[in-house]
Amino acid sequence: MSDETKVTQEYGGEQIQVLEGLEAVRKRPGMYIGSTSASGLHHLVYEIVDNSIDEALAGYCKHITVTINPGNSVTVTDDGRGIPVDIQPQTGKPALEVVFTVLHAGGKFGGGGYKVSGGLHGVGASVVNALSEWLTARVYKNGNIYEMKFARGQITQEMKIVGKTDKTGTEVTFQPDPEMFDEVIYSYETLHERMREEAFLNAGLSITITDAREEEVQTETMCYEGGIREFVEFTNKKKTVIHTDIIYMSGSKDDASAEIAIQYNDNYNETIQSFANDVRTPEGGMHETGFKTALTRVLNAYGAKVGIIKGDDKVSGEDCREGISAVISVKLTDAQFEGQTKAKLGNAYIRTLVEQIMGEQLASYFEEHPATAKVILEKAMMANRAREAARRTRDNARRKTGLESGGMPDKLQDCNEKDPALCELYIVEGDSAAGSAIQGRDSRFQAILAMWGKMLNVEKARADKIYGNDKLSPLIIALGGGIGEDFNLEKLRYHKIIIMSDADVDGAHIRTLLLTFFFRYMRPLIENGFVYSAVPPLYKLKRGKTERVAYSDEERDLVSAELRGETGAKVEISRFKGLGEMDAVELWDTTMDPEKRTLRRITLEDARKADEIFTVLMGEQVEPRKEWIERNAKYAINIDI
Ligand code: TSJ
Numbered sequence: 001m002s003d004e005t006k007v008t009q010e011y012g013g014e015q016i017q018v019l020e021g022l023e024a025v026r027k028r029p030g031m032y033i034g035s036t037s038a039s040g041l042h043h044l045v046y047e048i049v050d051n052s053i054d055e056a057l058a059g060y061c062k063h064i065t066v067t068i069n070p071g072n073s074v075t076v077t078d079d080g081r082g083i084p085v086d087i088q089p090q091t092g093k094p095a096l097e098v099v100f101t102v103l104h105a106g107g108k109f110g111g112g113g114y115k116v117s118g119g120l121h122g123v124g125a126s127v128v129n130a131l132s133e134w135l136t137a138r139v140y141k142n143g144n145i146y147e148m149k150f151a152r153g154q155i156t157q158e159m160k161i162v163g164k165t166d167k168t169g170t171e172v173t174f175q176p177d178p179e180m181f182d183e184v185i186y187s188y189e190t191l192h193e194r195m196r197e198e199a200f201l202n203a204g205l206s207i208t209i210t211d212a213r214e215e216e217v218q219t220e221t222m223c224y225e226g227g228i229r230e231f232v233e234f235t236n237k238k239k240t241v242i243h244t245d246i247i248y249m250s251g252s253k254d255d256a257s258a259e260i261a262i263q264y265n266d267n268y269n270e271t272i273q274s275f276a277n278d279v280r281t282p283e284g285g286m287h288e289t290g291f292k293t294a295l296t297r298v299l300n301a302y303g304a305k306v307g308i309i310k311g312d313d314k315v316s317g318e319d320c321r322e323g324i325s326a327v328i329s330v331k332l333t334d335a336q337f338e339g340q341t342k343a344k345l346g347n348a349y350i351r352t353l354v355e356q357i358m359g360e361q362l363a364s365y366f367e368e369h370p371a372t373a374k375v376i377l378e379k380a381m382m383a384n385r386a387r388e389a390a391r392r393t394r395d396n397a398r399r400k401t402g403l404e405s406g407g408m409p410d411k412l413q414d415c416n417e418k419d420p421a422l423c424e425l426y427i428v429e430g431d432s433a434a435g436s437a438i439q440g441r442d443s444r445f446q447a448i449l450a451m452w453g454k455m456l457n458v459e460k461a462r463a464d465k466i467y468g469n470d471k472l473s474p475l476i477i478a479l480g481g482g483i484g485e486d487f488n489l490e491k492l493r494y495h496k497i498i499i500m501s502d503a504d505v506d507g508a509h510i511r512t513l514l515l516t517f518f519f520r521y522m523r524p525l526i527e528n529g530f531v532y533s534a535v536p537p538l539y540k541l542k543r544g545k546t547e548r549v550a551y552s553d554e555e556r557d558l559v560s561a562e563l564r565g566e567t568g569a570k571v572e573i574s575r576f577k578g579l580g581e582m583d584a585v586e587l588w589d590t591t592m593d594p595e596k597r598t599l600r601r602i603t604l605e606d607a608r609k610a611d612e613i614f615t616v617l618m619g620e621q622v623e624p625r626k627e628w629i630e631r632n633a634k635y636a637i638n639i640d641i
Pocket of ligand 1: 048
């Protein structure tokens, strides 16, 4: 057999195989690209672009363009080395032809191939070719422009040189076959979004997306030197971040690498976007598992070390992820995609790699950025408390359901009226004051909730103790609107919530505590102006049988002068030591009667300040707390007056 005959025979065999292969793709396109709907249609573009990204990952390509042409064909170009055009010894055909005619040929030919290959599905260019009405490939290489054409996978023009060039790169244009797809109209939005993602995931790579279908051409070039750091920044763009720096970690082992970027915002949901070889893994997998484990571990360890987390306390994984925006991107040679939709990464060693990177780098990041570490830890602690409180409320509500007074706490003396807009809840500190309030109130619309029969030692009590014991659950149940993210203003049972506490340091503590609680867990209450502070009088003035009260020193002097008149008779002035001292009638007359009372509406700013003060009061160190109390004793007394 002559050499020529041999080649011809082999060529024949190959050709049959190729035809069978591409025919299989056209028979069952869904098997190769997931579906024949819009998702499959767009998938064609991603398959082609993946090849250019591989070239970029190998370090040879800087710029990729994706253009939707009039008629919905798509052109993808890159400035890489150009698909090899030399004749492969095994097939006797140009590598370029093999790429477009043999299934699974992408990246597995030529010099070394690629270490890390992008395409999830790895079906490559031949599948796109099989599903295209026509496809044209041009390669800029060796000073020449090579061109080859196909229709529905079949060669319509053998590879030939069509011109000279001093550039290198690849250009592929394909027209999706309307026989193969439910619809063949590309969405610029969809492609734009995916290309932006690719640009974020490959720092420094420039991708231009263009829609040239309309007269008014749309185009955008995306290039992010910061890579996934900028991805996280982008995710948080419309949110309020709680630290400005972006935590970035990266590392590699053997042929696998991982990078992670994190920044927290002030809301409650977690946004973790994970990728393996630039392919989104919506169901997570080993890289996400490693991330979560390490985050929880490092936060707890750091918190315990610096004393923010005490004793046996721990923040849970969920606590650590409230408000997080994170991007995890791993690259590996043997990615195993698992699950029904192949949306989950299965390689176990990636979990170890991510855990190692974060174990080392996140811990040292926290050491070097203690302020960032602190806000994150405090957010996690708050999440922890809210979760605990919510759980207790649920338990409590369950326990109480079916008991008399509609499952309301025994500490609550409810009013008769049911319309929340007309109802007032007085939160009263101490049993004796509550007694007077219950007797003195107008029970048609005024409800009384007694809190802290015995003054809670706020100074000694740790923050979590206050939330942890049952002190606040009667309040939560009485208000009826729930707590935290579940808080529902429409279920609120009172539209006036009035804190009635003494005008002294203890009273200020109680107000601070309640306002902090509302600010953190029921903020809409304050935002909607439902929270008030009662204004009890400071002085009682007596002349003979005439009694008056005064709410301030100035008023005391005025009233005193008035009572004395010109006679200079003796006026007895006494200071109210506390609400408990007033009888029911006095309390009604001076503090609760809507006709005469003064209420001070609590603003968001008041509550925010309370939250700040609370943090100092609950802080670790005793000295600053003492100092603060001394410094602010007067202010604290006057805080609501
Ligand atoms: F999908 C595709 F094949 F059609 C396609 C491939 C489409 C586009 C737009 C670009 C590419 C592509 C392929 N860009 N760059 C490359 N590079 C190679 O194929 C290549 C080049 C040189 C060598 C070498 O070892 O010298 C190896 C390879 C794999």
